[in-house]
Amino acid sequence: MPKITEASLHNAALAHLARYAATEAGLRRVLANRIRRWAREAEAEGQDVEAIAAEVAAGNARAAAIAARLVQAGAVDDAVFAKARARRLMGGGRSARATLAHLAAKGVAGETAREAIGQEDVPDELTSAVILCRKRRMGPFATVEPDPVLRQKWLASLARAGFGGEVARRALRLPREEAEEILAARP
Template identity: 60%
Template structure:
């Protein structure tokens, strides 16, 4: 006895603003999101409907256009209702990224990719933990600098500087992280997590 494929559900009508609002609430119940991110999720839902409806032979042009406009309106309404807070999202994400060993450059790129307004991103990065602490977090993650048992010969030290440079840390910050006392570095990372 073989498996029979699951019958496809008919595409039905284009997603209404009410259905998109319900989808937005369900999404926000599971995930933190930005206005741009929520609009993208809802627009993808509308595009999935359009592909399914087109496969059934429906004319999707008007429904797709209205659905995409409704997705943007719903995302804006969620911001107005306070369910989506780009500034709060940016601040929380910047703190998390710093604790995981990301440089300020990497944070800025990440927040830009999430659709955060540059003004909010700048403010969040300014309030994030010190870049030196983020560099120490990366050192611990990669087991380099003060978190290694190996003797730091000049070749190995250059490799470690390369790791930190590729992560976006300046030479000054990288040098300081690699020269940190292991005990002090560990206590700074403990303080960073609190």
């Protein structure tokens, strides 16, 4: 089995970036997975375990260097990734809290994630809650008049989605016309 070369890792990184948006941490994770897969195959072929371990360590160092070079070249930009992902998630009805958690899982720094959520073309928390209400046909978009039990279920649904109590209650109390105006005015 061939060794893990810098060229093969660089090509793997470029192939991944050609298909997916990624953060620096995400790209390092993809390359580390490729290295682990190579190590499993090398071990299955009966290669020396110590040599494999040394190659894995060297491969991980190469992967980190490749990811850093791609960041310097501008091919990987955590801020651009965070802004686009925040716009998509909050525009799809995700709360700011859930969006921050998603970005953290992708390896975006906390400050960068908070800046992305605060951008003017990213929907605010109330707009995101109204979008979720429309998707789930609750609150102003409900087809039935809610009883107290159903209203509690709607509040619980919004709370599980990460919206605070005040935002959730406000979104559920909106008249349909006002909710549609909020959706029409969204960025």
